[in-house]
Amino acid sequence: MDTFDLIDQYLKGTLSEAEKIAFENRMQEDQNLKEEVLIQKQLFASHDFNTKEVENDWYTSELQLVKEKLKSDENKKLSDKIKRIGLEHTVPTLVTKKKRQPRFIYAIAATIAVTITTLMLFFNKTSLPNYYEKEVNWNELPSFTVKSDVETTISEGEKQFREKKYKQAIKSFETIAPNDKWYPYALLYIGASYDQLNENENAIATFQKIAQLSDFMEHSKGYWYQLLLYLKTNDKANALEMKKIILENPSNYKYQETKELDF
Secondary structure: OOHHHHHHHHHHOOOOHHHHHHHHHHHHHOHHHHHHHHHHHHHHHHOOOOOOOOOOOOOOHHHHHHHHHHOOHHHHHHHHHHHHHHHHOEOOOOOOOOOOOEOHHHHHHHHHHHHHHHHHHHHHHHHHHHHHHHHOOHHHOOOOOOOOHHHHHHHHHHHHHHOOOHHHHHHHHOOOOOOOOOHHHHHHHHHHHHHHOOOHHHHHHHHHHHHOOOOOOOOOHHHHHHHHHHHHOOOHHHHHHHHHHHOOOOOOOOHHHHHHOOO
16 A cells, blocks of 8 residues: 555554554654644544544644644635535436445545645745744844943944844944953844844854853853754754753753744
């Protein structure tokens, strides 16, 4: 049997016990297969097909989005339309008195196949960047008041950043010396500016500098922003490494948010 046949029979509960165990072992080693099974289960459910219960601890944020999409009014309208067309075009009873076979079953099967392919392509390409889009928030950067010449530079750089003049902001913040107490904050804005300019390598390098400033109380922000940039660029290996580092210490910045990230 090919993969879709296996998924179909697994969800219908028609595999032998040995086949079922072998298939579940395969799913444990193949994340894409797990996602295909769960997506097809949701698609079957949206068309009122009963399937066996599947352990739901494999669900990720992306699959939850699939569930919501399948419940959407748009999808329900499409499902109803497919059923309506199918019921209007059933195979007539033959002289041999064979049982009538509604064509909409095949229409639904085709829809499922196309939808699964589309969803898998979508998630394979955008799942990690989706995490970035959800978590990134440069409004969390500290804001400054003017008290000294250095802080005037800091405030000017912040103003330029808020006005989306990112290149100017970088130039302003780069005038802050490494031995100045405002240097780590300047780096935060520089890294954020590079991110907004889509200069991802420069942004990551800047946040690496922040993470290395062990005397800076908020140096763990460097780990978090590196994690976001790795998610943005679909670099799963480095994203997992940053996640591991952050979770080594509950006091690290965005520890709980990192703990809840499932990718």
